[in-house]
Amino acid sequence: MSLSETVIMTAANMSPTGVDIILKKLALNDTIYKYLNGLSRKTLDGLDKIGHILIVSDTNIGDAVVLQTACSVLKHHFPECNIDYTYQRRAQPLICKNPFIHKDLPVFVDTDFTSKRNSEAIKAIVTENNYDLIINLYPFLLIGELTLANCPVIVPYKLIANIIRAQNNNSEKTHVLYQLNQYINNLVYDFPRRVRSNKAKQTFFGNTIYLPKSMVVETKEILRVFRIFEDMKIAFLNPDTSSRYSVIPIGIQVEFIEELLSTKLYDLIILGPGFTFQDIEKELYQRIPKELKTGKLVVLPKNIPIEVYTGLIDRSDLFITGDTAQMHIAAARKVCVEGEYTFRNKTALICIFGATNSMIHGYDSFSKKHLDSTQQEPAKVFEGNPECRNLTCIHKTRKKCNRLKCFDGLQAGQIIEYISNYLN
DSSP states (O other), X not given: OOHHHHHHHHHHHHOHHHHHHHHHHHHHOHHHHHHHHHHHHHHHTTOOOOSEEEEEOOSSHHHHHHHTHHHHHHHHHOTTOEEEEEEEGGGHHHHTTOTTOSEEEEEEOOOOTTOHHHHHHHHHXXXXXXXXXEEEXXXXXXXXXXXXXXXXXXXXXXXXXXXXXXXXXXXSOOOHHHHHHHHHHHHGGGSOTTTOOOSOOOOOOOOEEEEOHHHHHHHHHHHHHTTOOTTOOEEEEOOOOSSTTTSOOHHHHHHHHHHHHHSSSOSEEEEOOOTTTTTHHHHXXXXXXXXXXXXXXXXXXXXXXXXXXXXXXXXXXXXXEESSHHHHHHHSEEEESSSSOOOOOOXXXXXXXXXXXXXXXXXXXXXXXXXXXXXXSOEEEEEOOOTTOOGGGGOGGGOOOSSXXXXXXXXXXXXXXXXXXXXX
């Protein structure tokens, strides 16, 4: 763990409310915000041309999916530039066909923010390539590790401040995807006049995942194996997340499954496998009464490829998930880059939040402060209401709480009522 993260997370675990107050005061302080603006412009003074740009994503699959939008915004302003993108290796099938990326570089093998292997991979890339600009969206990758690049390096301090400031503004969306779009659009106008874009800001359209035709074929084969037919109405529950502070409580998940199996709204219930929480799907399956699950509940195998998982989400009429990568995958518009296949993009999404603020990561069609999904069906957030939730909860892998309160106040009945009444 780097010294900076050690200091921040030690303080956050000792006094999370205190750190939350300090971070908000810093972000909302106009003098500091002006300083960040000035720092960004000063860094960009050395920018002589826009031929080759590196965008460094954060370490998780969800980060790879969400942060790739920076590539399309930059390509809008500079159509002739080449944009390389480093990201989590497991997301490669979801990123490699993105038409706005020159080189997709799935070099992150760890999800740990301070992985030495990840930082060494970045060092190798900046040494081997002659970049004109690096936009680093990996908060704990230190500037010193990018000095070999010999070009301007932009760090996301202002983006983080913008998200915090948006939380304080009742009329502005806080979601990282929306804020990233605005951040990159504004950043290019800070470029020196000699290289500045003369195009209008790119309109925000949400996120898109570009997929190969081979994925469509593989998904159809899985559908055939599980005897999932075209006319079936399907609900899909993802029981897994990356942290104990975001995984939906087992008891609530059992209530979902039992209700979905009992109702006539859905012909089939798909239960995804656990990757972080190994065998969570088996525990859930065992707790369901035999008379309910016979013939209507399908449990996916662990070895299912991520692109096929994505295809199954698109085939589903309803997708229920906690705050994790699959949520961002479900919310994104899917496009086939080969052939004439058209994805449905008609998946209703239910996002269930514990530790983190749903306005920063979640999707809700009914809230002005939340971001909507790009699906033709609605998205809806349900969340616990713990008094202790604060900004430090975003860094869930380093949190240390004596008692898990993240889902306090969450009622399964409210979610079931929404499914029965609104999605009927």
